[in-house]
Amino acid sequence: MKNIIITTTAVFALLISSCATSGTGNVSGAKPYTSDKCIVTDNKLGSMGDPVTKVYNGQEVKFCCAPCVKKFDANPEKYLSKLN
Amino acid sequence: MKKIYLPIYLFIALMSGISAKVISYDLYVAEQKISPTGKAVKALTVNGGIPAPTLRFREGDIARITVHNNLKTEETSTHWHGLLLPNQYDGVPYLTTKPIKPGMSHTFEFKLRHSGTYWYHSHTGLQEQRGVYGSIVVTPMGGEKVKTNRDHVVVLSDWTNENPWSVMKNLMRGSEVYAIKKGNAQSIYGAKKAGKLKEYFAREKSRMAPMDVSDVYYDQFWVNGKQTYEPEAKNGETVRLRFINAGASTYFYLSSSIGDLKIVSADGVDVVPVNVPKILIGMAETYDVVVKVPASGKYEIRATAQDGSGHASVFLGSGKLQPASDPPKPNLYTMDEMLEGAMASMGDMSAKEAKASLHKSRPPAPYAILKSPKSTELPKNLPVREVELRLTGDMTRYIWSFNGKTLNEDSKIVVKKGERVRFKLINDTMMHHPLHLHGHFFRLLNGQGAYSPLKHTVDVPPMGRRTIEFEANEEKDWFFHCHLLYHMDAGMARVVSYAEQGEDHEPTYDPKLKNMKMWMVDGSIQSHMTMGMAMLMKGREDYYAMWEYGWYDHEEYEVDFGWKHYFSPNWSSLAGYRLTNEHGAENRFFAGVQYRLPYLIYSTLAVDSEANFRLNLEKEFQLTSRLGLGAEAQYDTNPDLEENFEWGVSANYFLNGAFSLTGGYDSAHGWGGGLQFRF
Numbered sequence A: 001m002k003n004i005i006i007t008t009t010a011v012f013a014l015l016i017s018s019c020a021t022s023g024t025g026n027v028s029g030a031k032p033y034t035s036d037k038c039i040v041t042d043n044k045l046g047s048m049g050d051p052v053t054k055v056y057n058g059q060e061v062k063f064c065c066a067p068c069v070k071k072f073d074a075n076p077e078k079y080l081s082k083l084n
Numbered sequence B: 001m002k003k004i005y006l007p008i009y010l011f012i013a014l015m016s017g018i019s020a021k022v023i024s025y026d027l028y029v030a031e032q033k034i035s036p037t038g039k040a041v042k043a044l045t046v047n048g049g050i051p052a053p054t055l056r057f058r059e060g061d062i063a064r065i066t067v068h069n070n071l072k073t074e075e076t077s078t079h080w081h082g083l084l085l086p087n088q089y090d091g092v093p094y095l096t097t098k099p100i101k102p103g104m105s106h107t108f109e110f111k112l113r114h115s116g117t118y119w120y121h122s123h124t125g126l127q128e129q130r131g132v133y134g135s136i137v138v139t140p141m142g143g144e145k146v147k148t149n150r151d152h153v154v155v156l157s158d159w160t161n162e163n164p165w166s167v168m169k170n171l172m173r174g175s176e177v178y179a180i181k182k183g184n185a186q187s188i189y190g191a192k193k194a195g196k197l198k199e200y201f202a203r204e205k206s207r208m209a210p211m212d213v214s215d216v217y218y219d220q221f222w223v224n225g226k227q228t229y230e231p232e233a234k235n236g237e238t239v240r241l242r243f244i245n246a247g248a249s250t251y252f253y254l255s256s257s258i259g260d261l262k263i264v265s266a267d268g269v270d271v272v273p274v275n276v277p278k279i280l281i282g283m284a285e286t287y288d289v290v291v292k293v294p295a296s297g298k299y300e301i302r303a304t305a306q307d308g309s310g311h312a313s314v315f316l317g318s319g320k321l322q323p324a325s326d327p328p329k330p331n332l333y334t335m336d337e338m339l340e341g342a343m344a345s346m347g348d349m350s351a352k353e354a355k356a357s358l359h360k361s362r363p364p365a366p367y368a369i370l371k372s373p374k375s376t377e378l379p380k381n382l383p384v385r386e387v388e389l390r391l392t393g394d395m396t397r398y399i400w401s402f403n404g405k406t407l408n409e410d411s412k413i414v415v416k417k418g419e420r421v422r423f424k425l426i427n428d429t430m431m432h433h434p435l436h437l438h439g440h441f442f443r444l445l446n447g448q449g450a451y452s453p454l455k456h457t458v459d460v461p462p463m464g465r466r467t468i469e470f471e472a473n474e475e476k477d478w479f480f481h482c483h484l485l486y487h488m489d490a491g492m493a494r495v496v497s498y499a500e501q502g503e504d505h506e507p508t509y510d511p512k513l514k515n516m517k518m519w520m521v522d523g524s525i526q527s528h529m530t531m532g533m534a535m536l537m538k539g540r541e542d543y544y545a546m547w548e549y550g551w552y553d554h555e556e557y558e559v560d561f562g563w564k565h566y567f568s569p570n571w572s573s574l575a576g577y578r579l580t581n582e583h584g585a586e587n588r589f590f591a592g593v594q595y596r597l598p599y600l601i602y603s604t605l606a607v608d609s610e611a612n613f614r615l616n617l618e619k620e621f622q623l624t625s626r627l628g629l630g631a632e633a634q635y636d637t638n639p640d641l642e643e644n645f646e647w648g649v650s651a652n653y654f655l656n657g658a659f660s661l662t663g664g665y666d667s668a669h670g671w672g673g674g675l676q677f678r679f
């Protein structure tokens, strides 16, 4: 009985933590991204589904949605200048 | 000398006061059956028609309009959209003006302080959708600057045979009915056909709801209450068309077989005349457009719904028909078009790129080229108040808000008289929102500097940004809201409240906006079982009764009475009491959480008063727009149960808004099939 409860809870916790970290966790070693806004559009992270994370030259950056990554890649310096 | 002049001045001043003409109108709001599609349905008419009559004035006239409410049970109201007038006549029920009770009338009297194309509509409930809207034309003191042979009003609107409250219910329950009817429903098959299968599953993985460019399906789109309009206009003549978007929830693309459209005025205010191939016009916006009818032929100016589900047409001239064409349908499987529109709105593009974007097949609003002919700069020394407003919402739950809070949760934006108020509008949603400020014109900061155009309504595209500013030169309370009618009623509104009313002043607004409640029942009757849920939705709360009853080899039931609180698209909490006759189980209390997993899998974990846990997973696969596959698995830790693990699969075929066919297997109740219903 107790085992079943523990297993169920563990499976559930695992499921939750796996997706909680998928979009918002830090990529080890990179300089963390501290804003809660998309670096391209300024939209709130999470407002267009789970945010997308990427590391560019040791700097972690986050996007509200996948198409924004393309925008960023076309002109990274322009968007990175927002961080300062 | 001076002594002689003073009486003359007084005399002149007095005369000009007297000479202001009073123009009177009587408007009668009534319920009437109309049958635009052949089927008789209830509508609301003004003076017997839809749209309501055009109210014509000259700048400087006094308007005296008496609105008679001939409805049996409903209140009504009329807002004079875009006109600067004393607060008490603005016509927002409870907030500025008393609602007009059934059988009563109300007289509005105000001076026409400026010229232009405007409109009026009910500000009560969803009456605007049912027909209470009409146009206003105010001719300038010295006549129109741009002279034309003809001058016609074109009121655009959307018509549904469905009761608008039933529309609201479908939106709140997240029904796919409108997307299916419009042919915009997303599915695995549709994505495969569009070559966007990867994007489809990437979207599901990232827990993003499928997007659509509009919320509601309409039976018809109208110009002046009909699908076509042929005003007096001969070949070779110039025509001013005063487009007013009185639609409840439809953006239109205007395009013409003549060629470019010349915009001469926007939201009633003259702009430097400018040619564009197409105009995207949001709800409540107006554009005065000038065209020259070519020497021969009959030409079309077409207003196509932004979602591509239909259009209405204006025909000019006579002879061989030269039809206009519809813009291509939106590609809903990719966000690229949306992102381009967003980038254009945030000044991220050069002026040249922004202008070029207006030549696209589905262009953004033409703001980049709107320029005031004279400076609109505000006095330099005004203290600045900057307000950041994020446009927020949730399509599935149908809660729309600013900064995550509905009107009911945060009603006021306080401003002080004499301030320069700047709204930074950031759209954190995947829909367009046309935002309207009552009682003020604002400068739309679109890169034109001192010549920024003045508007009363601004489109904020999906993921996009706009900045507007105005001088707080009024008093009392003014409404600021999304002009998508269903968004406004779902919470996307604020009151711009002048601080001079005191710190503890609380604006009053329609109590129905405060506590919108919706009843609904979703369920199925099948050969082996019945299941479903009856629910009262109110804001972020659901109060529900959920049943499951099967008669396969033995009778078994489970009935939950519960309360669910909605925190976010991913998180809800629930609590309630369960009645059951399942072997080994007893009636019990339960409490838990619901969490939305990647790939839009809904999981529920609850604990009950017998110290048992239950985990439930649910997922719907949309195979085609009408055919869905549902899968459910449940694990209950109760050691006395015969089966701790239960599961089921079903195929569902969508027939219409109310019914689907269903069939499948349930591990507790066996095989079966029947009908799903939604009321």
Ligand SMILES: [Cu+2]
Binding pocket: B400, B432, B433, B434, B482, B483, B484, B487, B488, B492
């Ligand atoms: Cu809206």
